[in-house]
Amino acid sequence: MKHYAVFQMPETINYGRRAFQTIGKEASLRGRRALVISDPVMDKLGYVNEGRKYLTESNMESVVYSGVESEPTDVYVTEALQLFRTKQCDVVISLGGGSCIDTAKAVAVLASNEGYIGDYRGGKKTVNVKPAPHLAVPTTAGTGSEATDVTVITNTTDDVKMMIKQPAFMPDVAIVDPALTLSSPKHVTAATGIDALSHAIEAYVSKKSHPMADSMALSAMNLIVQHLKTAYREGDNLDAREAMSLAAMQAGIAFSNASVCLVHGMSRPIGALFHVPHGYSNAMLLPAVLEFSRKEAVDRLADVGRIFSPGGLSSNEQAADHAVSSVKELCRELHIPNLKEWGIDKQEFESVISKMSADAWDSGSPASNPRVPTLYEMEELYRVCYDYDFSQMSPVVRNRG
Ligand SMILES: NC(=O)c1ccc[n+]([C@@H]2O[C@H](COP(=O)([O-])OP(=O)(O)OC[C@H]3O[C@@H](n4cnc5c(N)ncnc54)[C@H](O)[C@@H]3O)[C@@H](O)[C@H]2O)c1
Ligand SMILES: [Fe+2]
Numbered sequence: 001m002k003h004y005a006v007f008q009m010p011e012t013i014n015y016g017r018r019a020f021q022t023i024g025k026e027a028s029l030r031g032r033r034a035l036v037i038s039d040p041v042m043d044k045l046g047y048v049n050e051g052r053k054y055l056t057e058s059n060m061e062s063v064v065y066s067g068v069e070s071e072p073t074d075v076y077v078t079e080a081l082q083l084f085r086t087k088q089c090d091v092v093i094s095l096g097g098g099s100c101i102d103t104a105k106a107v108a109v110l111a112s113n114e115g116y117i118g119d120y121r122g123g124k125k126t127v128n129v130k131p132a133p134h135l136a137v138p139t140t141a142g143t144g145s146e147a148t149d150v151t152v153i154t155n156t157t158d159d160v161k162m163m164i165k166q167p168a169f170m171p172d173v174a175i176v177d178p179a180l181t182l183s184s185p186k187h188v189t190a191a192t193g194i195d196a197l198s199h200a201i202e203a204y205v206s207k208k209s210h211p212m213a214d215s216m217a218l219s220a221m222n223l224i225v226q227h228l229k230t231a232y233r234e235g236d237n238l239d240a241r242e243a244m245s246l247a248a249m250q251a252g253i254a255f256s257n258a259s260v261c262l263v264h265g266m267s268r269p270i271g272a273l274f275h276v277p278h279g280y281s282n283a284m285l286l287p288a289v290l291e292f293s294r295k296e297a298v299d300r301l302a303d304v305g306r307i308f309s310p311g312g313l314s315s316n317e318q319a320a321d322h323a324v325s326s327v328k329e330l331c332r333e334l335h336i337p338n339l340k341e342w343g344i345d346k347q348e349f350e351s352v353i354s355k356m357s358a359d360a361w362d363s364g365s366p367a368s369n370p371r372v373p374t375l376y377e378m379e380e381l382y383r384v385c386y387d388y389d390f391s392q393m394s395p396v397v398r399n400r401g
């Protein structure tokens with residue numbers, strides 16, 4: 001745990017039912033012509049037109065880029081940035097899941113700073129000119145990207161999902177309206193919900209955890225444990241959706257100010273090479289990585305276990321085990337597949353395990369894990385997760401732990 005930290009979040013957060021309607025007012029405080037970065041699903045559902053209506057009511061002009069068709073690549077960033085420049089926009093609005101928000105973060109920074117987005121990875125280049133104002137409107141309850149200083153963009157040249165973190169990537173305004181998540185299909189609700197849970201748990205067990213981030217992580221875990229299953233089963237339950245939107249944002253604030261760890265480090269290469277959606281690739285790894293980390297994080301995991309079952313868990317050892325088994329049970333209830341069930345060919349997977357482990361390590365996230373793995377241990381974990389059984393304690397990892 002760190003004993004000193006600078007805590008950051010968006011300068012304005014409009015959270016709650018009908019928050020979406022404030023988009024025009026917030027944008028007009030910051031510019032005159034907005035580039036709305038979204039995806040075809042948001043367009044089809046009418047969210048893009050609704051947003052533009054609120055913008056027009058506040059005398060804002062708007063231009064739309066709805067080309068974000070999957071988890072973002074540098075190609076989407078280039079296309080959207082070109083539109084921002086040719087249409088002389090001065091505000092960026094992201095409307096969609098983490099994919100749209102991350103694309104917009106890159107565009108906002110590159111609108112006023114030079115170079116390729118990957119140049120900003122690992123602090124090689126720092127953002128020194130204030131980015132274009134960015135208003136983020138999430139439509140999933142998962143990434144928390146609306147309140148993080150991280151963007152994740154795939155480099156299409158070497159198939160690396162780049163995690164790029166600098167304060168300048170933090171959106172200026174987060175507009176979090178749970179009603180926008182009501183249309184989220186079951187598989188997206190499951191994947192994004194586990195992503196939020198992974199953020200909260202990883203921030204809480206991280207070597208970079210600190211009390212300010214802990215409070216956000218604990219609140220997020222409580223909300224997720226109470227409401228994710230309901231949001232999954234009853235997609236139209238606004239109370240459950242509202243709790244999940246809050247939890248996702250809090251979990252985002254937690255990890256952005258602490259860190260994510262081994263799950264996210266190992267998850268990004270799976271996303272880059274096999275196009276498994278981010279939440280699923282986390283869920284496929286989370287229980288096994290918790291088993292791997294358990295010994296070095298008993299007390300913290302015990303707190304997680306007691307969130308799943310308040311009372312009745314006398315020892316921390318017992319409560320930490322309960323955390324792991326409860327996460328597995330949640331994965332089962334949300335019908336999370338393992339990598340084999342997802343349809344990934346075993347030989348193909350085996351052939352890239354060493355690249356994935358190296359890429360995971362290079363991201364820096366595994367170094368924040370309570371138990372820092374060797375490259376060999378990451379390779380073994382990938383093998384364990386390939387055909388992981390969510391109904392049992394994995395003997396391979398357990399024995400090594
Ligand atoms: N920057 C960060 O802090 C951060 C944190 C975690 C993950 N990420 C990144 O975010 C991306 C994943 O974002 P995501 O999980 O939100 O998924 P997503 O944005 O890729 O969306 C997944 C699918 O759900 C659809 N969808 C989204 N909202 C919907 C709604 N309300 N109704 C119907 N359909 C809807 C989208 O159109 C898309 O088809 C990944 O690239 C991941 O790496 C970023
Ligand atoms: Fe994530």
